[in-house]
Amino acid sequence: MRFLIGNILIALWISPIEAQLHHDESLRDLCKHHNGKLTPQTDKTGDVCEVEFEVTTDSSSEARDFCQLYAPWRQISWKHGKKTTCTVEATQTCKAGWVQMFGHCYLLPSKNLLMSQEEAVKECARSGAVIASLRHIYHVGVWKRVFPKISQVWIQVASNWEPYVFKETFGNALALAFSGKHFEFTVPSNSLVKVNKDWKLMALCEYKPPSTVAEVQYLGKKYSEIYWQGVNVPSGTAVRTSSHYTSSADLIKTCKNALKPFKVDNILPFNPNGEGLGAFNSELKTKLITFTRSGAQAEASRDLSKKPDCVELPTRFYTVKFNDPTQADYNLEFVDDKYKEQQCDNMRSAAIVHQPNDHFVRVMADSASAPFWCQLKVVKKIEWDVPAGYSIFIRDNGEAWGYKFHHQETSHQSAQSICRNQGDKLSGFNSRKEIAFLKEIMKKNDALRIHIGATRSNVCNWYQKLYKDECWADSHWEYNVAQKRIEEEMWYSYKSGREDEHKYECLYLYKDGHLPDYAEKNSVGTIDSHMCKNVHTPFICGRELNPKL
Numbered sequence: 335m336r337f338l339i340g341n342i343l344i345a346l347w348i349s350p351i352e353a354q355l356h357h358d359e360s361l362r363d364l365c366k367h368h369n370g371k372l373t374p375q376t377d378k379t380g381d382v383c384e385v386e387f388e389v390t391t392d393s394s395s396e397a398r399d400f401c402q403l404y405a406p407w408r409q410i411s412w413k414h415g416k417k418t419t420c421t422v423e424a425t426q427t428c429k430a431g432w433v434q435m436f437g438h439c440y441l442l443p444s445k446n447l448l449m450s451q452e453e454a455v456k457e458c459a460r461s462g463a464v465i466a467s468l469r470h471i472y473h474v475g476v477w478k479r480v481f482p483k484i485s486q487v488w489i490q491v492a493s494n495w496e497p498y499v500f501k502e503t504f505g506n507a508l509a510l511a512f513s514g515k516h517f518e519f520t521v522p523s524n525s526l527v528k529v530n531k532d533w534k535l536m537a538l539c540e541y542k543p544p545s546t547v548a549e550v551q552y553l554g555k556k557y558s559e560i561y562w563q564g565v566n567v568p569s570g571t572a573v574r575t576s577s578h579y580t581s582s583a584d585l586i587k588t589c590k591n592a593l594k595p596f597k598v599d600n601i602l603p604f605n606p607n608g609e610g611l612g613a614f615n616s617e618l619k620t621k622l623i624t625f626t627r628s629g630a631q632a633e634a635s636r637d638l639s640k641k642p643d644c645v646e647l648p649t650r651f652y653t654v655k656f657n658d659p660t661q662a663d664y665n666l667e668f669v670d671d672k673y674k675e676q677q678c679d680n681m682r683s684a685a686i687v688h689q690p691n692d693h694f695v696r697v698m699a700d701s702a703s704a705p706f707w708c709q710l711k712v713v714k715k716i717e718w719d720v721p722a723g724y725s726i727f728i729r730d731n732g733e734a735w736g737y738k739f740h741h742q743e744t745s746h747q748s749a750q751s752i753c754r755n756q757g758d759k760l761s762g763f764n765s766r767k768e769i770a771f772l773k774e775i776m777k778k779n780d781a782l783r784i785h786i787g788a789t790r791s792n793v794c795n796w797y798q799k800l801y802k803d804e805c806w807a808d809s810h811w812e813y814n815v816a817q818k819r820i821e822e823e824m825w826y827s828y829k830s831g832r833e834d835e836h837k838y839e840c841l842y843l844y845k846d847g848h849l850p851d852y853a854e855k856n857s858v859g860t861i862d863s864h865m866c867k868n869v870h871t872p873f874i875c876g877r878e879l880n881p882k883l
Contacts, residue, residue: 358424360433361407378566380424380548382410389418399472406435406476408552425548429461433480436473437549438540440466442481447536451507454488454537463541465490468510474524477538478512486511487538491526498526505530545600550710562705567613571710572604574626581683581700585629589708603629604707605654606686606695614686614693627704628695629654630684652684652695653766717882726879727771729764734879737761737772739779739872746840746866749785749873750812758875760787762816769824769843769860772874776845783848785873787815788841790863809841815876826850826859840866 361381365372370385385405391397391414401412401420413419428439443457451465458464467490468474478484489510499508500521507529514523516535521527529535547570554564554571564573575592579585589601604610606628630652685698686707698704720726724736740752750760761784763769776784788809809820820841826849844850844860853859 358407358427358434360428361422361424364405375424375548378547378551380408380426380546382421382423383407384419384421387418387420390416391418402472403475403479406480408437408549423548423552425552426543426546428543432541434543435476435480436469437542439463439543440477440480441539442484442487443537443539448534449537450534451488451531454535457537458539461539461541463539466538466540467491468495468526474510474512478524481538484538485513485536486516487536489526489538495526500525500527503528505533507531507533509535545710550600553710563618565613565617567604567610567709570600572610572613572707573710575706575708577705578703579627579706580703581627581631583706585706588706592708593710600710602709603654604709606630606684606707611686611693611695614688615691618688618693625685625687625698625704627698627702627706628684628686629707630695632682632684632697652697718879719882720879721877724877724879725771725775727768729768734881735876736879737775737874737876739775739781739874741779741872743870743872745868745870746785746789746842746864750787753787753873753875754813756875758877759813759815760785761874761876762787762811764816764818772843773846773860775874776843779872781845781872783842783844783871785871786841786843786861787812787876788820789866790839790841820861824859824861826853826857826862838863838865840864840869842869842871 358381361383362372364370365381365383365385368385368387370383373379373382373384375381383405387400387404389400389404391400394412394414397412397414397418397420398409400418401409401422405420405422407422408425410421410423412421424434426434426437426439428434432439432441434440441461441463447457449457454465465488466477469492487510489508491508502521504519505528509527509529511519511521511525511527512523514521514525516533518533519527519529550571551566554566554573562574562576564571566572573593575588577592579588585603586601589603593601632652681697681699683698683700683702684695685702685704687694687696718726718734718736720736721738724738727735727737729735738758740749742752744752746760753760761772763772763786772784788811790809811817826844841861841863844862846860849855849857850862
């Protein structure tokens with residue numbers, strides 16, 4: 335390889351401003367400096383620059399190595415010859431003044447500022463960053479070209495780099511000596527060396543920028559090249575595991591382990607909704623699979639499966655369990671009703687059936703072993719205006735709700751009135767995850783039960799009906815605080831009817847582990863009704879939150 339290029343003018347990249355940008359200015363500056371062809375970012379891609387260097391390379395591998403050194407963004411393509419052409423994409427955006435390389439953002443705080451290791455850690459932390467990590471040998475050359483004045487810096491490495499540390503040691507703190515010359519020590523250039531942690535060196539800081547659609551799609555393409563084809567879906571990229579799993583596997587943990595090499599935090603089970611399956615129909619080309627396991631499971635208690643006889647599940651809803659505080663669980667709607675009939679309590683799983691241009695969801699046995707779909711997810715980060723004393727919950731439709739506990743024990747109508755006077759509503763829920771969220775608030779406040787903003791359906795002309803009566807679980811939410819129907823299995827099941835002269839029309843929610851005397855021994859419910867005026871209990875008010883402007 336014959337490098338004919340002079341030093342790239344990287345000084346233009348460095349700026350003290352700390353604002354997060356909508357584009358990566360370091361790539362745009364480089365592209366402009368070398369008269370490259372810039373394709374501006376779109377909703378699904380970052381800025382792409384095709385730049386030609388006055389450098390001769392003799393092979394594709396030499397061109398690739400050169401591009402990694404001189405254009406250290408995500409590599410799209412490279413072309414060798416008398417001139418070397420690099421096409422790179424800035425799939426993420428860094429704060430102004432930071433330089434994007436290898437999927438991270440880097441900054442040398444000051445070429446004249448020397449500090450101890452502890453001081454360097456604190457200096458980087460001020461910007462939400464850490465001391466830079468050396469992950470590949472060619473990073474040294476890139477850092478030297480990007481930061482021409484760099485000399486000796488504090489560094490982090492994985493344990494497998496230990497053999498490359500200079501044999502002569504001067505302490506226990508690790509440094510990267512670019513020039514090799516320091517008034518406390520002298521080593522060969524570009525050496526890893528252990529030094530005294532109190533000596534004064536430079537700080538090179540790094541942080542991982544937030545995930546973007548472009549970054550997730552890039553990682554999905556890389557996964558497809560190594561393992562199986564990925565599919566771009568509206569909320570990220572779906573990828574499948576190479577191994578087969580039954581329902582007993584911890585699916586979220588499985589996904590995180592399978593995609594661990596990509597160092598992405600937003601990893602979840604795939605949500606096989608209509609949009610996701612539509613993307614499968616248009617993009618999935620493989621013909622080597624007939625069905626796979628999805629992230630959806632029946633919304634029913636595992637206690638049912640402990641019974642010796644086959645028990646028909648009391649629900650027809652399958653739910654994608656995200657296990658993520660920013661993601662509410664998602665109730666799955668089946669594409670074709672004929673595939674959703676459960677036959678027994680061991681049919682809690684949902685499979686994705688793969689046919690040419692037709693992918694649909696149907697139930698499957700828990701013991702069936704199949705590959706599993708995971709999702710590299712892009713989470714849109716929205717800052718919500720949360721009043722003091724309120725706890726935030728994000729519903730599956732994207733709504734943000736704030737909840738506040740009230741210790742005052744009062745009737746249902748009085749609680750609703752107090753909430754309404756504050757611009758709130760008596761709390762409700764659209765998912766079991768939201769129920770768990772409310773129960774956590776109850777637990778923190780030592781509450782046995784709370785009023786919720788729901789009443790029995792008026793059409794039943796209520797006396798307390800026998801369990802499984804057609805009116806048993808009919809109820810409606812007050813003031814549209816929630817929309818999902820309260821399912822039968824959420825109610826306490828009675829040993830017998832509690833029919834008497836009282837009207838039990840208002841609903842409340844019990845804490846976990848409480849079983850009323852009148853309930854069946856094996857009841858898995860958590861909701862019951864009571865007399866609206868006579869029963870006094872604490873309550874939680876809720877309100878829909880607005881994004882910060």
